Structures are given as C-alpha cells and as structure tokens.
Amino acid sequence: MAKVAMLGAGFIGDFYTFSLHGQRNRDRVHIIYSRDNERGKAFAKKHGIPRWTNSMEEAINDPEVEVIIIGLPNNLHLDPVKLAAKAKKAIFCTKPLARNAEEAYKMLELVEEAGIIHGYLEDLVYTPKTLKSLKAVKQGAIGQVTWARSRETHPGPHSNWFWTKPVSGGGVLLDMGCHCIEISRSYIGKDIRPVEVMCWADTLVKPIEAEDNALGWVRYENGAIGQFEVSWSFRGGMDLRDEVMGTDGTIWVNNFLRTGFEMFTAGGKKGYVAEKAETEKGWIFPVGDEVVELGYTDMFTDMFRAYESRKSPEETFYDGYIVNEIMDACYRSAQSKKWESVNLRTWRGMEKAPKITALQDYDENYLLVKEETMPDSSVKIILKNKKTGEISQTIRR
Numbered sequence: 001m002a003k004v005a006m007l008g009a010g011f012i013g014d015f016y017t018f019s020l021h022g023q024r025n026r027d028r029v030h031i032i033y034s035r036d037n038e039r040g041k042a043f044a045k046k047h048g049i050p051r052w053t054n055s056m057e058e059a060i061n062d063p064e065v066e067v068i069i070i071g072l073p074n075n076l077h078l079d080p081v082k083l084a085a086k087a088k089k090a091i092f093c094t095k096p097l098a099r100n101a102e103e104a105y106k107m108l109e110l111v112e113e114a115g116i117i118h119g120y121l122e123d124l125v126y127t128p129k130t131l132k133s134l135k136a137v138k139q140g141a142i143g144q145v146t147w148a149r150s151r152e153t154h155p156g157p158h159s160n161w162f163w164t165k166p167v168s169g170g171g172v173l174l175d176m177g178c179h180c181i182e183i184s185r186s187y188i189g190k191d192i193r194p195v196e197v198m199c200w201a202d203t204l205v206k207p208i209e210a211e212d213n214a215l216g217w218v219r220y221e222n223g224a225i226g227q228f229e230v231s232w233s234f235r236g237g238m239d240l241r242d243e244v245m246g247t248d249g250t251i252w253v254n255n256f257l258r259t260g261f262e263m264f265t266a267g268g269k270k271g272y273v274a275e276k277a278e279t280e281k282g283w284i285f286p287v288g289d290e291v292v293e294l295g296y297t298d299m300f301t302d303m304f305r306a307y308e309s310r311k312s313p314e315e316t317f318y319d320g321y322i323v324n325e326i327m328d329a330c331y332r333s334a335q336s337k338k339w340e341s342v343n344l345r346t347w348r349g350m351e352k353a354p355k356i357t358a359l360q361d362y363d364e365n366y367l368l369v370k371e372e373t374m375p376d377s378s379v380k381i382i383l384k385n386k387k388t389g390e391i392s393q394t395i396r397r
Contacts, residue, residue, distance in 0.1 A: 001026040002304055005059040007080055008071030009034035009043035011158050012094055016071055016121075017047045019296035027067075027304050033059035056080060061087055067307060068092070069121075073161040074099045074169050081107045085114035090307050092119040096178040096327070097320025099169025104324035105345050108317045119303040119313045120320035124152075124179045124240070125186050126295035126302065129253045133244065136251065137187055143248030144356045148187040149227040150180035151241045153234030155278060156206065163208050171210025173201050173330055176230040178323050181218060182315075184226030187244045190319065191349035193221040194342045199330035205233035216330050218342075222353040237278055237285065247358035255293065261286050318348065 004020065006013055006029045017029050031051040034040030040052035053059050060068055060083045068084045070077055070093040077098055084091040091111065097120055098104035111118040124130065137145060153176075161167045162175060185194070199216035206212040212233050218226040240256035264283050287293050299315075306313035326342055333340040362368040362383055369382035369391065379396040 001028065002066045002307060003028060003030035003064050004067045004069055005029075005031050005033065005062060005065040006049075006069050006071060007033045007056065007059060007076075008094075009036070009039050010071065013043065013071040015291060015294070015296055016069055016094075016300075017043075017049075019291040019300050021047060022291060022297065027300070030064055031059050031062050057083060060084055060089065066090065067304075070094055073159075073167055074174070075161075075167045078103055078107060081110050085110040085116060088114060088116055090117035090119075092121055092303050093317070093320065094121045095123075095182075095320070096169075096174055096324060097317060098324055099174070101321065101325040101328045101345075104317070104321040108321045108346075111317055117307050117310065117312070118317045119306065120315040120317055121299060121303075122179065122182050122315045122319070122323075123295035123299050124255070125182055125315065126297075126299040127255050127293060128295075128298065129255055130183065130186075130242070130295070131298060133242075133251050133253055134186055137244065137246070141249055142244065142246030142251060143358060144222075145188050145224055145244060145246050146356055147225050147227065147243075147245040148184035149229070149243040150183040151229040151239060152176045152179050153229065153231040154238040155235060156212070156232040163206070163210070165209045168210065170327070170331065171201070171203070171208065171214075172212055172230045172232045173199070173214040173216070173334075174210075174327055175232075177214060177216065177228050177327055177330065180228035180230060181216075181226065181323050181326050182319065183242055184218065184228065185319075185322070187242075188220050188224045188226055189222075189349075189353075190322075192224070192353045193344070193347060193349055194218050194226075194322070194326050195221050196339045196341050197326060197329045197333050198339050199333040201330070201334040211334070214330070214334070216333075218326055219339075220353070221350075223356045235278065247356070256287070257285060261288060318346075321346075 009032055020027050029049045032040050032043050032049050033053055033056050035054060037054040044052040068089055068091040070080050077093055098107060197216060197218050201211040201214035203211050204213050213231045216228050237257050242253040244251040262285055265281055291297055302313045325344055329340045329342045360368045365386060366383040369384055371381050373379050381394050383392050
C-alpha cells in the first residue's frame with residue numbers, strides 16, 4: 001500500500017481521490033494539501049483522509065508519504081516538483097504538465113536528475129475503449145496509422161483559474177488540446193517524431209483573453225497527421241470522440257456524451273449527472289462509473305504498478321514535455337497562420353521514421369491502386385504501371 005499526498009482539493013483532486021479509494025483500493029490518500037485550510041478539512045472528512053494542511057512543504061515532506069500527486073492549477077506545478085525531487089519521492093502530475101515547454105522541460109530535468117518515478121496523468125489515453133483500440137492498433141488490426149482525429153468539446157471549465165491566462169498559461173488549446181494531441185500521438189506512435197503543426201485558435205464566445213476554440217494538425221515524420229478539435233463553447237455537455245484511419249482499417253471511439261446510457265426525466269434528477277452535463281431534465285446521458293470511463297482507474301493502476309516495480313509508467317513527464325512543445329508550436333502557428341516547426345530540446349524516439357507505405361503488387365508489371373465490387377457484381381481493378389506510372393483499369397466479371 002502506498003500513502004499519497006494529494007495536492008489540490010478541487011474538482012480534479014476529487015476525481016483522483018475517488019479513483020484511488022474506489023473498489024477497495026489499497027493505495028490511500030494520507031494527507032490533503034489545500035491553499036484553503038477549511039476546504040482541505042472538508043475534503044479530508046469527505047474522503048476519510050487522516051490529515052490536511054495548507055503547507056505544501058508539510059504535505060510533501062510527511063514522513064509516511066511515498067507518492068505525491070499534483071492536482072493544482074497550472075502555475076503551481078513546478079514548485080511541488082522541486083520539493084518532491086529534493087525529498088526523493090515519486091510524483092505524478094495532472095495535465096497539462098506545465099504552462100509551456102520551458103516549464104515542462106525544467107520539471108523533466110528535475111525528476112530525472114533526482115532519479116525518482118514520475119508519471120504524467122493523461123487520463124484520456126487510459127479510457128477502456130482507448131486501451132482496447134490501442135491494443136488493436138499495436139497488433140496491426142488497421143495497418144499503418146495514417147490519420148488520427150481527436151475531439152474534446154464542452155461549455156467550459158469549472159474553476160476561475162482556467163479562464164485567467166497568467167495562471168493557466170492559455171485557453172482551450174492548452175487545457176484540452178493536450179488530451180487530443182497525446183491521444184493521436186499514442187495511435188500514430190510515440191516513437192515517431194512530431195515535426196510541424198498548423199493551428200487556428202480564436203476567442204469567439206467567452207469574454208476572456210485566451211482562446212475558447214481551436215483546431216490543429218500535427219504532422220509526424222512518417223507522414224501521418226494528428227488532428228485535434230477543442231472548444232469551450234460547445235453546448236450540450238462534454239463530447240469526447242476519436243477516429244483512427246489506417247491502411248487496412250478504421251476505428252471510431254465515442255467515450256462521452258452519448259454514453260450508451262440514456263434516460264428521460266420530466267422531473268429532473270436534481271443533482272450531478274455527468275461531467276459538464278448542462279441539463280437535469282429531458283433526455284440525459286448519465287455515466288455508469290465516471291472515473292473508469294474517463295480513464296482514471298486504469299491510469300492510476302499503471303502509475304502505482306510502475307511505482308511498486310520501480311519502472312516508468314506508460315505516460316511520464318517526458319510525454320508531458322513533448323505535448324507542451326507541440327502546443328507551443330501550435331500557439332506560434334495560430335499567430336503566424338503558417339506551418340510551424342516543433343522544436344524539441346530532447347528526442348528519444350526513432351532517429352528517422354520510415355514513410356508510410358502500403359504498396360501492393362498486382363502482378364510483376366502493376367501495383368494495385370484499388371479493387372471494388374460494382375453494382376452489377378463485376379469487380380473493377382485500378383492499376384498503376386510500375387515502369388510508366390500510367391493509371392489504368394480492368395474489369396473482372
């Protein structure tokens with residue numbers, strides 16, 4: 001059993017603690033840190049946590065604590081990493097890792113120099129549907145991934161700090177683009193270098209300095225594209241969807257909003273329905289087990305197994321740093337309205353990823369372009385001459 005210091009008594013701290021304490025889990029939050037002592041006390045009572053404090057140093061240096069979890073606003077990620085590195089304690093950090101790549105790289109350096117276990121809490125790559133899809137991709141079920149599209153949209157975050165650019169570091173691109181970028185990166189291959197991005201970001205609806213809508217495309221060295229769509233002004237709840245296209249197949253994943261659990265109520269449920277749900281009447285879409293469906297349970301299983309075995313989890317600070325670097329390039333592209341390079345300070349994947357290719361011989365003279373059965377049951381075959389490059393067709397009846 002690992003004893004945990006939870007840093008942050010807000011919305012994400014709630015989710016993390018529900019996940020850690022759920023299903024008779026043996027890992028427990030031992031102390032909660034909150035900047036507001038009364039809020040920390042209430043949080044401790046709610047979750048059965050023995051201690052609470054408004055001193056970050058006290059929480060991290062508690063002699064019984066083995067693992068630190070950061071569930072704080074973005075501007076407060078670097079300081080606890082410094083303290084955990086000094087204390088030589090494992091540390092897991094919520095997404096995004098930092099407000100920008102410079103901060104993220106400092107955090108990566110600190111944990112690696114200290115030699116401590118570190119994990120990047122990117123829950124959406126751990127959803128049950130995503131884990132099963134990733135397994136299928138790794139087994140070659142859809143061939144080589146050429147394009148991955150990830151979408152997260154909802155009416156906006158729950159706390160004021162998200163909307164305050166100096167604290168958050170950015171808007172919806174930073175808050176939710178980080179999810180989508182890492183999802184696509186996982187499908188395409190985390191060992192394939194992201195080379196350049198094109199991004200549009202704008203403030204369309206909300207009275208804030210940061211962007212409330214963004215679209216982007218990340219081009220990888222092998223030619224694959226990762227596409228993200230994020231919004232803080234989408235109405236109707238939280239929409240989490242992914243599509244993956246490969247040379248031999250396609251995957252569609254719908255994680256949220258249309259959950260497969262539908263209920264009509266005329267009176268109203270009078271309470272929490274699901275994250276970012278906008279109504280308690282009419283047709284509503286509850287979630288069977290939200291911490292499972294959003295990936296928290298499998299994420300923490302991976303993190304604590306890694307801690308116990310003294311190995312790296314699937315998502316580390318290095319992954320968080322790469323995502324921050326991609327997002328920095330996206331912000332540059334949104335300003336320049338051009339493709340911008342992803343400038344990595346360190347790269348640990350393939351030195352030169354081979355281009356995607358799925359060439360299929362038809363015979364010694366031709367490559368197969370496409371084969372299709374027509375309405376009259378004949379088969380049309382599109383071919384390319386290997387020598388001349390000419391495209392032709394033949395009909396097989």
